[in-house]
Amino acid sequence: xxxxxxxxxxxxxxxxxxxxxxxxxxxxxxxxxxxxxxxxxxxxxxxxxxxxxxxxxxxxxxxxxxxxxxxxxxxxxxxxxxxxxxxxxxxxxxxxxxxxxxxxxxxxxxxxxxxxxxxxxxxxxxxxxxxxxxxxxxxxxxxxxxxxxxxxxxxxxxxxxxxxxxxxxxxxxxxxxxxxxxxxxxxxxxxxxxxxxxxxxxxxxxxxxxxxx
Amino acid sequence: xxxxxxxxxxxxxxxxxxxxxxxxxxxxxxxxxxxxxxxxxxxxxxxxxxxxxxxxxxxxxxxxxxxxxxxxxxxxxxxxxxxxxxxxxxxxxxxxxxxxxxxxxxxxxxxxxxxxxxxxxxxxxxxxxxxxxxxxxxxxxxxxxxxxxxxxxxxxxxxxxxxxxxxxxxxxxxxxxxxxxxxxxxxxxxxxxxxxxxxxxxxxxxxxxxxxxxxxxxxxxxxxxxxxxxxxxxxxxxxxxxxxxxxxxxxxxxxxxxxxxxxxxxxxxxxxxxxxxxxxxxxxxxxxxxxxxxxxxxxxxxxxxxxxxxxxxxxxxxxxxxxxxxxxxxxxxxxxxxxxxxxxxxxxxxxxxxxxxxxxxxxxxxxxxxxxxxxxxxxxxxxxxxxxxxxxxxxxxxxxxxxxxxxxxxxxxxxxxxxxxxxxxxxxxxxxxxxxxxxxxxxxxxxxxxxxxxxxxxxxxxxxxxxxxxxxxxxxxxxxxxxxxxxxxxxxxxxxxxxxxxxxxxxxxxxxxxxxxxxxxxxxxxxxxxxxxxxxxxxxxxxxxxxxxxxxxxxxxxxxxxxxxxxxxxxxxxxxxxxxxxxxxxxxxxxxxxxxxxxxxxxxxxxxxxxxxxxxxxxxxxxxxxxxxxxxx
Numbered sequence: 001x002x003x004x005x006x007x008x009x010x011x012x013x014x015x016x017x018x019x020x021x022x023x024x025x026x027x028x029x030x031x032x033x034x035x036x037x038x039x040x041x042x043x044x045x046x047x048x049x050x051x052x053x054x055x056x057x058x059x060x061x062x063x064x065x066x067x068x069x070x071x072x073x074x075x076x077x078x079x080x081x082x083x084x085x086x087x088x089x090x091x092x093x094x095x096x097x098x099x100x101x102x103x104x105x106x107x108x109x110x111x112x113x114x115x116x117x118x119x120x121x122x123x124x125x126x127x128x129x130x131x132x133x134x135x136x137x138x139x140x141x142x143x144x145x146x147x148x149x150x151x152x153x154x155x156x157x158x159x160x161x162x163x164x165x166x167x168x169x170x171x172x173x174x175x176x177x178x179x180x181x182x183x184x185x186x187x188x189x190x191x192x193x194x195x196x197x198x199x200x201x202x203x204x205x206x207x208x209x210x211x212x213x
Numbered sequence: 214x215x216x217x218x219x220x221x222x223x224x225x226x227x228x229x230x231x232x233x234x235x236x237x238x239x240x241x242x243x244x245x246x247x248x249x250x251x252x253x254x255x256x257x258x259x260x261x262x263x264x265x266x267x268x269x270x271x272x273x274x275x276x277x278x279x280x281x282x283x284x285x286x287x288x289x290x291x292x293x294x295x296x297x298x299x300x301x302x303x304x305x306x307x308x309x310x311x312x313x314x315x316x317x318x319x320x321x322x323x324x325x326x327x328x329x330x331x332x333x334x335x336x337x338x339x340x341x342x343x344x345x346x347x348x349x350x351x352x353x354x355x356x357x358x359x360x361x362x363x364x365x366x367x368x369x370x371x372x373x374x375x376x377x378x379x380x381x382x383x384x385x386x387x388x389x390x391x392x393x394x395x396x397x398x399x400x401x402x403x404x405x406x407x408x409x410x411x412x413x414x415x416x417x418x419x420x421x422x423x424x425x426x427x428x429x430x431x432x433x434x435x436x437x438x439x440x441x442x443x444x445x446x447x448x449x450x451x452x453x454x455x456x457x458x459x460x461x462x463x464x465x466x467x468x469x470x471x472x473x474x475x476x477x478x479x480x481x482x483x484x485x486x487x488x489x490x491x492x493x494x495x496x497x498x499x500x501x502x503x504x505x506x507x508x509x510x511x512x513x514x515x516x517x518x519x520x521x522x523x524x525x526x527x528x529x530x531x532x533x534x535x536x537x538x539x540x541x542x543x544x545x546x547x548x549x550x551x552x553x554x555x556x557x558x559x560x561x562x563x564x565x566x567x568x569x570x571x572x573x574x575x576x577x578x579x580x581x582x583x584x585x586x587x588x589x590x591x592x593x594x595x596x597x598x599x600x601x602x603x604x605x606x607x608x609x610x611x612x613x614x615x616x617x618x619x620x621x622x623x624x625x626x627x628x629x630x631x632x633x634x635x636x637x638x639x640x641x642x643x644x645x646x647x648x649x650x651x652x653x654x655x656x657x658x659x660x661x662x663x664x665x666x667x668x669x670x671x672x673x674x675x676x677x678x679x680x681x682x683x684x685x686x687x688x689x690x691x692x693x694x695x696x697x698x699x700x701x702x703x704x705x706x707x708x709x710x711x712x713x714x715x716x717x718x719x720x721x722x723x724x725x726x727x728x729x730x731x732x733x734x735x736x737x738x739x740x741x742x743x744x745x746x747x748x749x750x751x752x753x754x755x756x757x758x759x760x761x762x763x764x765x766x767x768x769x770x771x772x773x774x775x776x777x778x779x780x781x782x783x784x785x786x787x788x789x790x791x792x793x794x795x796x797x798x799x800x801x802x803x804x805x806x807x808x809x810x811x812x813x814x815x816x817x818x819x820x821x822x823x824x825x826x827x828x829x830x831x832x833x834x835x836x837x838x839x840x841x842x843x844x845x846x
């Protein structure tokens with residue numbers, strides 16, 4: 001992953017930097033110069049701030065889509081195809097940073113992982129990787145056996161239903177944990193979510209196997 | 214407010230671009246046929262030849278003097294002078310000899326033997342040509358067709374590539390355009406271009422699948438379409454599966470019966486070409502007829518062959534099943550069920566084959582859409598995008614990388630750095646460390662593909678990061694950064710973090726052309742290479758001049774009060790000097806005048822920074838002193 005340094009600069013007190021194009025002042029972090037409209041290099045901010053959101057787990061996905069699309073509409077390299085090479089390069093960096101932020105925040109699992117990372121660096125330096133939890137390992141083996149034995153669409157649908165419903169519960173749990181500032185709890189549930197997401201992928205694969213044979 | 218001296222409105226500067234017109238065309242560079250289109254006011258139209266036909270066969274015939282004949286005429290020469298005519302060259306783009314070994318038996322090409330590590334070369338009409346050069350000839354013919362139609366010079370284009378093209382194949386396509394003197398504004402994936410044409414035309418919203426089967430390539434993409442946003446969710450395909458393979462299947466069927474009729478053992482290359490052509494004709498006929506009979510005439514002997522649709526279906530069924538299986542995998546990748554899909558758009562000539570249509574309908578459980586001519590829809594989308602890129606637009610294409618990119622690690626294993634179906638542009642870094650004490654160099658091998666072992670994937674590039682300071686094993690921190698741009702092209706750089714030693718390579722695929730080769734080709738095959746290059750540099754200088762002028766003009770508009778009349782006049786005069794230079798064609802003069810403008814406006818820039826900082830401080834002090842004093846800065 002690309003490391004992002006977090007800054008907590010407030011918009012209204014952001015230091016002024018010169019625009020590379022018209023050399024006039026602009027608040028650090030602005031995507032465009034308010035005077036000459038030239039695209040600027042991307043700011044070093046976290047994913048939430050980049051998409052103008054509060055750093056919380058409860059993200060409204062359709063709202064996220066809208067913010068992301070609106071920003072890409074003005075920053076994507078397609079808008080700079082006839083511009084100078086410098087503008088093309090800045091636009092590419094901007095669009096790249098946006099894609100990274102969107103990809104992370106859209107997915108409930110990556111979002112949780114990321115939020116644990118920025119909120120609890122000191123608590124869980126090594127990240128949410130508690131795969132050595134023996135209960136999860138046992139459970140995973142049992143479900144995989146069940147999946148391998150599943151021969152009909154209905155068998156698989158039952159396993160999928162169970163996994164999906166538990167994912168919903170876990171996501172709710174993660175949300176509550178973050179609200180209560182329980183980073184460790186959020187981390188444990190994130191591990192569980194990792195396992196469930198992987199399981200759902202295997203379910204899809206098995207389903208494809210059955211329908212193609 | 215003082216009146217500004219001679220300041221032109223941004224964009225109203227005296228048209229320096231009249232000669233190198235802002236027109237950009239869209240090109241579908243296909244395996245079997247190519248199409249060129251132009252869009253204005255978001256109404257794209259294909260450009261037809263004198264015969265009223267939009268399709269240009271992607272076939273090139275070389276005359277004894279080396280000149281190229283492209284299209285229908287070349288197609289008619291295919292049977293008479295097979296040794297001087299090349300078809301389906303797209304299949305060889307970015308391919309090395311090893312890639313083609315498995316195909317060699319069935320491809321009607323005469324490959325040059327000593328191509329070594331690089332891209333294959335073909336023996337055509339006594340010359341050795343690379344697929345890039347041959348593709349460049351096709352592109353030149355398409356540009357000519359467009360220029361005749363609009364009576365203006367065309368230098369910019371959007372070119373489509375199969376979504377499933379890897380980095381080597383995309384690079385080869387871009388190189389071909391460069392050889393043909395075309396600036397590629399963007400490489401766009403064919404199904405994405407089709408979705409753009411289709412979506413804008415039909416106000417489509419929701420999740421759509423694009424099933425794109427052309428002559429030599431097959432793609433399937435899943436797109437989320439909404440209010441002008443075309444977001445690719447997942448894509449998959451086979452860069453070597455298409456209608457050509459149907460032709461091969463039929464041709465082989467014919468040839469085996471011919472062999473038994475004539476008692477032949479060896480099949481000559483020209484016999485294979487005739488059989489292929491007959492196979493294609495038979496396949497096309499059976500799209501509307503139930504059965505028919507065809508004659509193969511070669512080497513002075515003719516044989517008769519009958520075929521009905523059911524037998525044809527039997528011959529091509531395994532190929533169609535392969536495509537359907539890819540659809541299944543793409544849905545899996547996108548975590549999507551067939552019931553989520555609102556419609557399936559059919560693209561490419563091979564979707565006219567009845568078995569393809571019925572199998573696609575069966576798999577997606579919906580009647581596929583083909584309201585727009587499947588042969589033209591990709592070029593129409595490319596033209597729309599060309600217009601959007603040059604004239605501005607509200608639509609947004611968000612495409613993905615089709616194949617994972619990774620690095621070789623211990624034991625020939627691949628460590629994936631960018632996963633397939635990641636939205637581009639993208640940048641991802643991966644950290645590695647040294648393996649031995651005192652190790653000062655590290656070999657970096659970049660591969661593309663989904664398999665676990667290096668040799669099962671496409672090798673893109675290899676380079677060595679040197680100058681790592683000797684440390685104990687595991688102490689160095691080598692950071693390898695993959696950057697993929699909006700064309701889907703990769704740049705890899707590596708640095709050692711504790712010392713900042715950096716090694717940057719623009720990935721030139723192992724099977725691609727080296728810069729030297731490219732330069733030689735430019736010299737050899739294009740008389741106007743130097744002239745074109747100068748024109749391009751002039752164009753770039755003008756774009757930079759426009760940027761510099763509009764920046765200063767915007768600054769003047771905002772802050773002209775900071776200047777006295779003399780300073781204003783000095784800047785105004787220098788802007789005039791830039792305008793004069795831009796009207797001319799001397800690149801150095803333009804650059805010099807732009808530099809002078811930068812110099813003459815520097816004090817102005819300083820004043821503007823000062824003013825900005827003063828104002829910011831004033832704002833802060835007012836807030837801080839709010840309860841007692843009124844701040845005066």
